[in-house]
Amino acid sequence: MKYYIGIDIGGTSTTIGLVSQEGKISDRSVILIEGFASGPIEPFLDAIVDAIQALAKRKGVTIEGIGIGAPNGNFYNGTMEYAPNMPWKEVHEVAAYIEKRLSVKAVLTNDANAAAIGEKQFGVAKDMNDFILITLGTGLGSGIVAGGKVIYGHDGFAGELGHSIVVPGGRDCTCGRKGCLEAYVSIRGLLETYHAFEVGTVNTPQEIAMKAEAGEQAAIETFMKTGAWLGLKLADAAAYTSPEAIIFFGGIAQASDLFFPSLKETLEANVHNLYQNKIRIMRSGLPLNDAAVLGSAALVM
């Protein structure tokens, strides 16, 4: 059996998983970001290296390769670039640093691309060559697979559906523009949509989901509007890459019963007839806490 490392770098914590070639996480280690937030990035990368060595030693295995999923990760350069939710801005050569310290091949991509690769290798997209994976969390990330390959674009930054514009001149987005899909469909977007009904204050999408399930109209409509915004833009997405399926991943995706109906209705109402009734809307087949690690590991397999 061959073993790989899958790393999921996130704004709060970073998970390092030891992954077998058949896609099982046999051990893992978690590093909290806050301990490193006030300094340069190297001590954080050294902590990742230490964790990898400890995992390999504990299980007595050799590491065949290291895959890294990082916010604003650039596949071509192995860099994390200007990640808005990380303490280290600018451009950081994450893959090269880890590869050099361990003399093991390290590959990096953005977290949504890693999730897409994981879904293809181990999840519901096993038999698909054309699909879009959407991660719904703090932001809206996406990984586009066409002809069996992730689309990286000429600069390594393709697949940012969260920053396509759904409402021209609409809500402010963290990217500095207005009306991006992410400003409507994300944790922040859901909260803003709900609070506009002025029926109360909530702190998480889960609270809105619970209210919707209890029959509160504002909460129900919040998810319906969320689905409709998604459906409108995913109709465009069909015209770009004609995917077999659009797969949702992340905490908000757990509430799919609440927004898939309006998503599908708006998608079919707005999609060109070439693509009508062809696109499957699905939830990820991977466990929420494992997908990014599995996907990152799959990147290097």
Next chain:
Amino acid sequence: MKYYIGIDIGGTSTTIGLVSQEGKISDRSVILIEGFASGPIEPFLDAIVDAIQALAKRKGVTIEGIGIGAPNGNFYNGTMEYAPNMPWKEVHEVAAYIEKRLSVKAVLTNDANAAAIGEKQFGVAKDMNDFILITLGTGLGSGIVAGGKVIYGHDGFAGELGHSIVVPGGRDCTCGRKGCLEAYVSIRGLLETYHAFEVGTVNTPQEIAMKAEAGEQAAIETFMKTGAWLGLKLADAAAYTSPEAIIFFGGIAQASDLFFPSLKETLEANVHNLYQNKIRIMRSGLPLNDAAVLGSAALVM
């Protein structure tokens, strides 16, 4: 020297070109559609076969392969499907029919994909792996190249940017929906935009271009608005495939001086900062009458 056939099937005429491996059209034959319009498709396909045989005989060469660009062409099946501007609706197995009659490999794709392949093989995209080619004519066609390959999608119909929605609830499109980019940016779209100014009647985009060059404000604004609609949607396109360049082809593209400025301005104002000032807006490097034939031939090389 090896020789190939490139076929450009269009609503008015079909051009069959004898193309050398270095991308020169050494002879060609044109078939008018109107002579076949009232009957089944087979006599038309037989006429294509006859023309291919005549070209090969005239030049004394062997044909290595046949590439076909067709409206609503499906790469996977070699079919032309429900093409709105052709006399033959439904699904027609064009490639298989020609391949069988001549015992030479025949491959088919849609006309915009063929133009994109031609641009990569022989035109301005020679050194590019990620670009979008847009054909501006009766409709707005597009071929998306990512990682060096045309994106076909799971059903063979990817790359229909003309049917992404630029004005929700806007102008009627020939596809039956409202607000598609093609309803604004195409021959018909330009005429409608110009006529809304109520300063006179024109029959072609060329007439509007001549009026714009003569300083007529309505004509100038027609092209400025056209560029702005394009820029808005191409900002989205960047977020999907992060192209190095967007290349324009077709009659309207000849008037690029009139709409590229507003296109670039709107694109840069609406694109995510990851992609800002990175995307080149260009005109095709291939002769207008040859690109589709060259691209179709390149498809099979």
